[in-house]
Amino acid sequence: MKQDIPKAYNAQNVEDSIYKVWEESGFFNPDNLKGDKTFTISMPPPNATGQLHIGHAMFLTLQDLMIRYHRMLGEKTLWLPGTDHAAIATNAKVEKLLKEEGKTKYDLGQEKFIARVQEYIKQSQGTIRQQIRKVGSSCDWSRERYTMDEGLTKAVQTVFLNMYKDGLIYKGYRIVNWCPHCESTLADDEVEHKDQPAKLYYIKYGPFVVATSRPETKLGDTGVAVHPKDQRYKKYIGQIINIDLAGHKIKIKVFADKEVDQEFGTGAIGVTSAHSLVDFAFAEKHDLEKIQVINEKGTMTKAAGKYAGQKVLEARKNFLSDLSKAELLVKEEDYTQATAICYRCGTAVEPLMSSQWFVKVESLKKKAITAVKSKKIKIIPERFNKIYFQWMENLHDWCISRQIWFGHRMPVWYKKDDKEKNNPIVQIEDPGKGYFQESDTLDTWFSSGLWTFSTLGWPGKTEDFKNFHPTTVMETGYDIIFFWVARMILMSEYALQEIPFKTVYLHGLVRTRDGKKMSKSHPETCIDPLDAIKKYGCDALRMSLVVGNSAGNDLKIYDEKIENYRNFVNKLWNVSRYILMSSENLEIKELSINTLADQFIISRLQNIISSTTNNLNNFNFGQAGEDLYDFVWHDFADWYIEITKFQPNKEMLLFVLENILKLLHPFIPFVTEEIWKQFKQDELLMIEEWPKANNKLIDNKAEKEFDFLKDIIIQIRNLRSQYKIEPKKIITVYSRKKYADDEKKIIEKLGRCEIKVEWPDSKNKTSELANSHYKFSVVLGDLIDTAKEKKRLQQEIDGLKKYLTGLEKRLSNTNFIKKAPKNIVAQEKIKLAEKQKLLKDLKDNLDSL
RNA sequence: GGGUGUAUAGCUCAGUUGGUUAGAGCGUCACAUUGACAUUGUGAAGGUCUCUGGUUCGAGUCCAGAUACACCCACCA
Secondary structure (H helix, E strand, O other), X not given: OOOOOOOOOOHHHHHHHHHHHHHHHOOOOHHHOOOOOEEEEEXXXXXXXXXXXXXXXXXXXXXXXXXXXXXXXXXXXXEEOEEEOOHXXXXXXXXXXXXXXXXXHHHHHHHXXXXXXXXXXXXXXXXXXXXXXXXXXXOOXXXXXXXXXXXXXXXXXXXXXXXHHOOOEEEEXXXXXXXXXXXXXXXXXXXXXXXXXXXXXXXXXXXXXXXXXXXXXXXXXXXXXXXXXXXXXXXXXXXXXXEEEOOEEEEEEEEEOOOOOOOOOOOEEEEOOOOOHHHHHHHHHHOOOOOOOEOOOOEEOHHHHHHOOOEXXXXXXXHHHHHHHOOOEEEEEEEEEEEEEEOOOOOEOEEEEEEEEXXXXXXXXXXXXXXXXXXXXXXXXXXXXXXHHHHHHOOOOXXXXXXXXXXXXXXXXXXXOOOOOOOOEEOOOOOOOOEEXXXXXXXXXXXXXXXXXXXXXXXXXXXXXXXXXXXXXEEEEHHHXXXXXXXXXXXXXXXXOOOOEEEXXXXXXXXXXXXXXXXXXXXXXOOOHHHHHHHHOHHHHHHHHHOOOOOXXXXXXXXXXXXXXXXXXXXXXXXXXXXXXXXXXXXXXXXXXXXXXHHHHHHHHHHHHHHHHHXXXXXXXXXXXXXXXXXXXXXXXXXXXXXXXXXXXXXXXXXXHHHHHHHHOOOOHHHHHHHHHHHOOOOOHHHOOOXXXXXXXXXXXXXXXXHHHHHHHHHXXXXXXXXXXXXXXXXXXXXXXXXXXXXXXXXXXXXXXXXXXXXXXXXXXXXXXXXXXOEEEEEOHHHOOHHHHHHHHHHHHHHHHHHHHHHHHHHHOHXXXXXXXXXXXXXXXXXXXXHHHHHHHHHHHHHHO
């Protein structure tokens, strides 16, 4: 008999020590697990210098849930954790730190700057590691990786080298997205579009008028495009025209292209080859000169003539004023423009000419599309397939070089005298003196794309790689399907000719109660996972991140919700406390099923075991959690346990509890493990075997029978409540049916009544109750309010009549009889008979009042 | 411009391939309180399932259209 269990579950007192026991047990490591089948998840690596936010908490919970479930299924389960170097973000952070010391990165130089960054990461990496543990993550720390560690760097260099050899990586001079703030290129998907009010300026342009939202770029125009059939401009096609733009002289070539829309603007486009992607395409096609008028810092170049050295906006203002003075500015129009901005800093992206490294995607994307089309990779929810295909099909060559100092250096070298970097030498080994390495670094997503296999020791031929790749599930947010999921498929298909994972499970975003994205911009409604854990316990947080949500959908979270699951965790605690405290022997020798209640609970348990198993197999985590919540609180605690207070069955209580703990463990690992410890000191719930349903114990008849009993009790309680009968008063209930002793006792105890199996003297004032199976009446004596009772019955009769009318109509419809399945018709007929009988009973009752 | 999602009780959401009189939690109201649990128990009130058509014996569920909100993609100068 245990007496020393605290009344309320105190998560804070136990979580850390339980985590320590788990971690030290070695069972996070699949090497210590038995089983032939493997189950692998690569953890999406949080930023090495980051702080845990609610989004992390959500993915950690979902992944841990899967991992714990599969571990209990007896699979060799690997959850490989790690951190990401997050090039741009980390680079920026350290630059900021330097600035506080009054220094810039140029004072240090690239080598020392990187050393400084590494030092900073080392220092702050511990934070996120500890925070990942706080959520209960059962990942294998012995295999933890970091995107910049030696092995991963080797993988990056190897893939780069191979791609270069295969002609899939090339250096090209072309328009790229340039962020003047980050001073680096951006990939196409790192550019966001935001609608902004803008002005469209119409400029007189020799014989043409052209429209532009960026007048300053016109200083570098080298062409005018018109539609081949445009009568207005036909005569100019092929001519080279000198144009004076308020003193700035340009020479343009007029050419025809079907892409031009005659209706938009003036039908004539001033072509700025070096600062617009569309125009660049024109320039390539029609062989135009490309003049760069804006440089990497966002200032005008020498080619911009007298505007050289001015910032873009400044130059625009001055140029417009000059045009206006020269009467070349025809008109201005307001319109909304989708402005391209940097996804990281929000600065307007400057398209400009630059020599950069690219990945040729044409052949890769075909494979990546096939991988999903062929169903080798399954995306959950399915609708993201379409989004994935669309994106893949429109993918352009991927710019992978960044001018950020921190990141994977490319294995590219130049001779000391090749200052223009025209003749790259691609090899992993340093060619030694006389050479210098490319200072550009690689897009973070290049290394992230290798994550599923670079973390397993590839390119080495390791056991881990053989055993755990392809990984089983990739669980991540739908917001990085392009950045990351798509890249992993591309890279894995290229490097291994193999998919990186079999299933992609996409979760949604975590939002505040009013639907805002949880970010630092509205701290008032933001949930900090660490605060929530402190306040409500980790298990409560986990439940509220899982229940009420399904794949691909956003989740709203707020305090009351977490509080509710804290209450649930506490309920489970007290259920266990009750069972443990009232059980002298904690061993289950032989399970005996004696009563209807026993039959009911053991049957329901089998059902919940199989439904939970099915739901988890089908990634319906929310549903599984909700069903368990319901089973524990209502079926088990509210009904079964209450009944065992007068029909004890200690072994059954223990048995059901054990199973509940197992089923709930993947959702709420801490409290379940803590309770488990109370009666199995030397065993860990974490590696217990997942329950299997025993279909022989499923008893639908008993479940139905039990539901009728519940119905009777609820009706009696309802009546007591209506008549405000003192809770302690025992009332008399007459029943026409003779109940088995155990059933009779259940009604008597839970309805606080005494059952007499005889029909009451009609002179007694009674309230009569009935359901479709049993008729019974409650003697209320002087308490009865005839008028009230009549009204109640009348209401019930009215409702029933309405329902019967519908039912009769349905059954008299020959089409229904003919076309509906037979079992449905039969079912409806039974229903009709039952309800008619009930109606008659109710009417009799009313008459007798 | 192209695409996707969502719309069910005051709030947050379930509702599986169409088949009872549409469910839960929170909140609200009423009642209960020393023995697992007030982080509780018992009961109640609360819904034209956004709208309009259609398919069907039967639609919250399927189809079409509309409206509202959210999101993603996109190089119309």
